[in-house]
Amino acid sequence: GESVGLHLPTLSVQEGDNSIINCAYSNSASDYFIWYKQESGKGPQFIIDIRSNMDKRQGQRVTVLLNKTVKHLSLQIAATQPGDSAVYFCAESASLSGNTPLVFGKGTRLSVIA
Amino acid sequence: GAGVSQSPRYKVAKRGQDVALRCDPISGHVSLFWYQQALGQGPEFLTYFQNEAQLDKSGLPSDRFFAERPEGSVSTLKIQRTQQEDSAVYLCASSLQDNTEAFFGQGTRLTVV
Numbered sequence: 001g002e003s004v005g006l007h008l009p010t011l012s013v014q015e016g017d018n019s020i021i022n023c024a025y026s027n028s029a030s031d032y033f034i035w036y037k038q039e040s041g042k043g044p045q046f047i048i049d050i051r052s053n054m055d056k057r058q059g060q061r062v063t064v065l066l067n068k069t070v071k072h073l074s075l076q077i078a079a080t081q082p083g084d085s086a087v088y089f090c091a092e093s094a095s096l097s098g099n100t101p102l103v104f105g106k107g108t109r110l111s112v113i114a
Numbered sequence: 115g116a117g118v119s120q121s122p123r124y125k126v127a128k129r130g131q132d133v134a135l136r137c138d139p140i141s142g143h144v145s146l147f148w149y150q151q152a153l154g155q156g157p158e159f160l161t162y163f164q165n166e167a168q169l170d171k172s173g174l175p176s177d178r179f180f181a182e183r184p185e186g187s188v189s190t191l192k193i194q195r196t197q198q199e200d201s202a203v204y205l206c207a208s209s210l211q212d213n214t215e216a217f218f219g220q221g222t223r224l225t226v227v
Contacts, residue, residue, distance in 0.1 A: 008154065036218075043118070043205050043218030044157065089156050101147065101170065102216070104156030 008087060010109045019077040021108050023090035028071060030092040034102065035064060035075045039086045047075070047088075077110075085112045116140065118219035120206050126225045127196045135191045135222045139208030146189050147216060148181055149205040157205050163189060164212075196226045 013019045025033075031052045036044035050057045050064045050073075057064050063076040073090050087107045094100040119138040127133050139146050145164055149157035150173075159173040165186035174181070178197075183189040193200055203223050207216040 032214075034216075041220070043120075043207075043220045046215050046217060049215065091156075101159035101162060101173065104149075104158070107156050 008107050008109045010111060012111045012113060013080050015080060015082060015112055015114050017080055019075075019080045019084070019110060019112075021075045021077075021088050021110065023073040023075075023105050023108075025071050025073060025090070025092045025105070027092060027094065027103075028068075029094050030071075031095050032093045033064070033066060033073050034091045035062075035073075036089045036091060036104075037084075037086045038089060038107070044089060080110075080112050082112045082114055085110055118206055118208050118217055120204075120219035120222050122222060123220065124223050124225075126227060129198060129226055130195050132192065132194045133196055133224060135193075135204050135224070137189045137191070137206030137208075137219060139187065139189070139206070140217060141187075143208035143210055143217075144186075145209045145212050145216070146183060147207040147209075148189070148191050149207065149218075150175075151203040151205055151221070153202075160191070160204075193224075196224075198226045200224060201226045 034049040035047040037047050038044045048059045048062050048064050050066050055066050061078045065074045087109050089107045090105045091102040093102050121136045147162050148160040151157040161181045162170040163183045166183050178194045180192045203221040205221045207218045209216040
């Protein structure tokens with residue numbers, strides 16, 4: 001299949017370990033943040049989102065942390081599984097409105113070692 | 115299916131040809147977005163529709179790119195006189211409302227030769 005992200009930062013983790021993927025953003029006015037997972041040959045898949053009035057949000061096996069002071073976003077994946085192997089993108093927007101489109105980061109490739 | 119559907123899945127065009135890429139959003143989704151994703155990069159915004167209204171086309175790279183959504187559901191992205199730099203994956207996304215939980219299709223990979 002085709003590859004997404006041939007020269008991306010790569011994070012390799014052992015199956016069962018926790019993964020932390022980081023993202024820095026530059027727009028202090030950003031109000032809405034999303035993490036997407038993209039497997040080879042597929043479109044981005046929504047994982048979890050967070051508004052700027054929160055600093056933490058949890059989903060199933062995933063947690064997003066937002067530090068507005070240093071403009072940093074992270075995605076934590078608990079008990080990483082081989083199916084988590086993919087490229088992960090953070091995206092930001094100045095608002096929920098579609099008139100302020102999502103701006104995607106460059107992505108991080110997560111490789112899970114069985 | 116229940117997801118966003120894009121066609122064709124792959125398209126090879128000769129330089130100078132016109133192409134049309136189709137997006138079937140999730141039924142009932144008001145917002146529709148087109149993104150362009152170059153190899154090794156994140157998606158980049160092209161244009162945004164709310165129902166049939168094109169509210170933002172600031173990301174379209176040139177006047178060779180045109181998008182429409184005449185009945186507020188299916189959308190078509192047309193590229194005229196394709197150039198090699200147009201080669202990319204074109205992604206469509208839809209959501210119930212604006213940016214929240216936008217769901218992406220699998221994309222159309224366009225290769226201009």
